[in-house]
Amino acid sequence: xxxxxxxxxxxxxxxxxxxxxxxxxxxxxxxxxxxxxxxxxxxxxxxxxxxxxxxxxxxxxxxxxxxxxxxxxxxxxxxxxxxxxxxxxxxxxxxxxxxxxxxxxxxxxxxxxxxxxxxxxxxxxxxxxxxxxxxxxxxxxxxxxxxxxxxxxxxxxxxxxxxxxxxxxxxxxxxxxxxxxxxxxxxxxxxxxxxxxxxxxxxxxxxxxx
Amino acid sequence: xxxxxxxxxxxxxxxxxxxxxxxxxxxxxxxxxxxxxxxxxxxxxxxxxxxxxxxxxxxxxxxxxxxxxxxxxxxxxxxxxxxxxxxxxxxxxxxxxxxxxxxxxxxxxxxxxxxxxxxxxxxxxxxxxxxxxxxxxxxxxxxxxxxxxxxxxxxxxxxxxxxxxxxxxxxxxxxxxxxxxxxxxxxxxxxxxxxxxxxxxxxxxxxxxx
Numbered sequence: 001x002x003x004x005x006x007x008x009x010x011x012x013x014x015x016x017x018x019x020x021x022x023x024x025x026x027x028x029x030x031x032x033x034x035x036x037x038x039x040x041x042x043x044x045x046x047x048x049x050x051x052x053x054x055x056x057x058x059x060x061x062x063x064x065x066x067x068x069x070x071x072x073x074x075x076x077x078x079x080x081x082x083x084x085x086x087x088x089x090x091x092x093x094x095x096x097x098x099x100x101x102x103x104x105x106x107x108x109x110x111x112x113x114x115x116x117x118x119x120x121x122x123x124x125x126x127x128x129x130x131x132x133x134x135x136x137x138x139x140x141x142x143x144x145x146x147x148x149x150x151x152x153x154x155x156x157x158x159x160x161x162x163x164x165x166x167x168x169x170x171x172x173x174x175x176x177x178x179x180x181x182x183x184x185x186x187x188x189x190x191x192x193x194x195x196x197x198x199x200x201x202x203x204x205x206x207x208x209x210x
Numbered sequence: 211x212x213x214x215x216x217x218x219x220x221x222x223x224x225x226x227x228x229x230x231x232x233x234x235x236x237x238x239x240x241x242x243x244x245x246x247x248x249x250x251x252x253x254x255x256x257x258x259x260x261x262x263x264x265x266x267x268x269x270x271x272x273x274x275x276x277x278x279x280x281x282x283x284x285x286x287x288x289x290x291x292x293x294x295x296x297x298x299x300x301x302x303x304x305x306x307x308x309x310x311x312x313x314x315x316x317x318x319x320x321x322x323x324x325x326x327x328x329x330x331x332x333x334x335x336x337x338x339x340x341x342x343x344x345x346x347x348x349x350x351x352x353x354x355x356x357x358x359x360x361x362x363x364x365x366x367x368x369x370x371x372x373x374x375x376x377x378x379x380x381x382x383x384x385x386x387x388x389x390x391x392x393x394x395x396x397x398x399x400x401x402x403x404x405x406x407x408x409x410x411x412x413x414x415x416x417x418x419x420x
Contacts, residue, residue, distance in 0.1 A: 002238075002357070003213070003242050003353065003354055003357045004238060004241055004242050004245065004354075007242055007245035007246070007350075008245060010247075012247060028212075028214060030412070030416055031214055031412075032213050032214050032217055032353075033416075034409055034410070034412060034415055034416070035214065035217035035218060035407075035409060036217070036349060036352075037220075037222060037352055037364050039364075039366050041408055041409075043409065043410045043415060046414075046415060046416075046417055047415060047416045047417070048416075048417050048418075048419050049416055049417065049418045049419065050418075050419050050420055051418070051420065052419075052420035054420075055419060055420045095408065095410070095411075096408045099406050099407075099408045100405055100406050100408065128338065131342065132341065132342060132345045133345075135342045135343075135345035135346050135349065136345050136346075136348060136349035136352070136364075137349065138346060138349070139246060139345065139346035139347065139348070139349025139350045139353075140217075140349045140350075140352075140353055142246075142247055142346070142350075143213065143242075143349075143350055143353050143354075144213055144214075144353075147212070147213045154247050154249075154346075156249050167419065195310055196309050196310050197245075197309075198251055198305065198306045198309045198310065199244055199245060199251075199253065200244070200253045200305070201305075202240070202241075202244060204256075205244055205253060205256065205257060206240055206243075206244070206256075206257045206258075206259055207256055207257070207258050207259065208258075208259040208260075208261070209258050209259065209260050209262075209265060209377065210260055210261065210262035210264075210265045
């Protein structure tokens, strides 16, 4: 199945049937997400994985009681770093040197550029930048789920500060930005399952300038 | 080639070789991007396509002279709506009714929810929200290019206000957020082509809570 076919197959399931997603499919979705690009390669976010039903019940309460959170098999929470710190940049540079078997000294210019961006920005700007990177990964995760024929419902409709408090994300330097329940559509009970996909027409969405 | 294989194959080419990308591959990348999900399905962004070399030369000047902009085959510019207006919401609702062959009256609740969000937010907040949706599409475009074995270099490093002025985007209610040159890597001249991909380790990026 091509990516286009997978994206046509998928939709934001409003109801899921509780069936478990096999671990290998979860692993594939997570691995594709891990491979997502990000600005300067920093990946300034953490992806929280929740399978436990009790915890999902608590999360559902701060997410407008959306049924998919409990009817899903797994729940992903995309949480962006609430700031970009010199320690995080240092860790990234050291990891890069290790993976590429390089002298960290050769990465000083790159490190300086990263530090420059992070220090020029306010904490809130750094968070907003991190959040945008998390959205790239979020897009990749949705596409990856579709290629695995796993339903995924992208969600912004939740109380982020309540969720951050529930999961002690502030202490971890994180702020939740999106949710992604993974599971299987409940075709019989989901009004949206039979509806045609609505997307902006090609000639409106894409404009050739020259 | 699986999505994971495609994502492992891709990287942010620093040099491209000028070879043209066949139109069917461009169309596939754009179609996958068009199918990207967005909050409430609104797709509050426009994707500008530039093939013309003269225009790309001008764009390159406000994009730190990055060579890929000219060495690419095509350039995509992701531009988010600079606000969410009642007219845009109206158009979306009417389009939805048309595609689904539904009475627009049945969509009044949905329309009210959209209007409520757009009017509660400031223009800047609406833009930031639109920009995040554009990043989902950006992530999809990058993944789609990889599955087509087309190189794509995600770029945030450009002067967005200068680009908006060059392309008269303000008049169109748009603000540029990212660039994506599409083309083919110039392996001989790209120092990054031979480097190992660096990604955060699975156990650091992904944390199972319960």
